Amino acid sequence: REAAAAAALELGLPPELPAFRVDDDTAWLAPEGLEGELPAADWGRLRGLFKSPKHFFEGGGRDALRSAVEPLLKEALVSAGAKRERLLLDHYESLTVQALARASEALRELLEEQELAMSAMRKGGDSAGRWSQLVGRLRDQETAFGNLIKNKV
Numbered sequence: 001r002e003a004a005a006a007a008a009l010e011l012g013l014p015p016e017l018p019a020f021r022v023d024d025d026t027a028w029l030a031p032e033g034l035e036g037e038l039p040a041a042d043w044g045r046l047r048g049l050f051k052s053p054k055h056f057f058e059g060g061g062r063d064a065l066r067s068a069v070e071p072l073l074k075e076a077l078v079s080a081g082a083k084r085e086r087l088l089l090d091h092y093e094s095l096t097v098q099a100l101a102r103a104s105e106a107l108r109e110l111l112e113e114q115e116l117a118m119s120a121m122r123k124g125g126d127s128a129g130r131w132s133q134l135v136g137r138l139r140d141q142e143t144a145f146g147n148l149i150k151n152k153v
Contacts, residue, residue, distance in 0.1 A: 003100070003103075004103055004107075007107060011107075011111070013110070028092065028095050030091075031087055031088065031091035033084070033087065034080070034084055034087075034088075037076075041069075041072055045068075046065065046068055046069065049061055049064045049065045049068060050065065
């Protein structure tokens with residue numbers, strides 16, 4: 001987004017143009033092969049934290065279970081992230097390059113359209129010589145009309 005806005009500013013284009021809008025609705029999909037394994041846990045001890053539904057939902061069971069499981073999940077995520085770091089970087093780098101290529105192509109098309117429009121404006125219309133002829137003829141007709149009115153009056 002920042003790169004598109006900077007390019008628009010540099011080219012004197014408003015950043016609100018459709019070519020510079022970023023689709024926030026389109027989420028990039030995660031790459032394949034991110035599955036990982038959770039480390040072994042003492043599920044018997046964790047099961048003891050869930051004594052009863054009342055203790056879990058109304059008592060401190062939920063917080064106790066959360067504090068016991070969060071470190072395990074964080075460790076699993078850090079481990080999986082470290083193992084798949086190159087895969088993630090390559091995947092999102094590829095998606096970034098594709099997005100930049102699309103934005104670049106949209107900008108190129110927009111500039112071509114503007115160039116064609118400006119070129120058409122420069123070529124269109126009558127030349128200055130033609131306008132001079134029209135002005136001269138109009139003056140002659142005004143003079144003739146003025147003389148006709150003076151002669152009739």
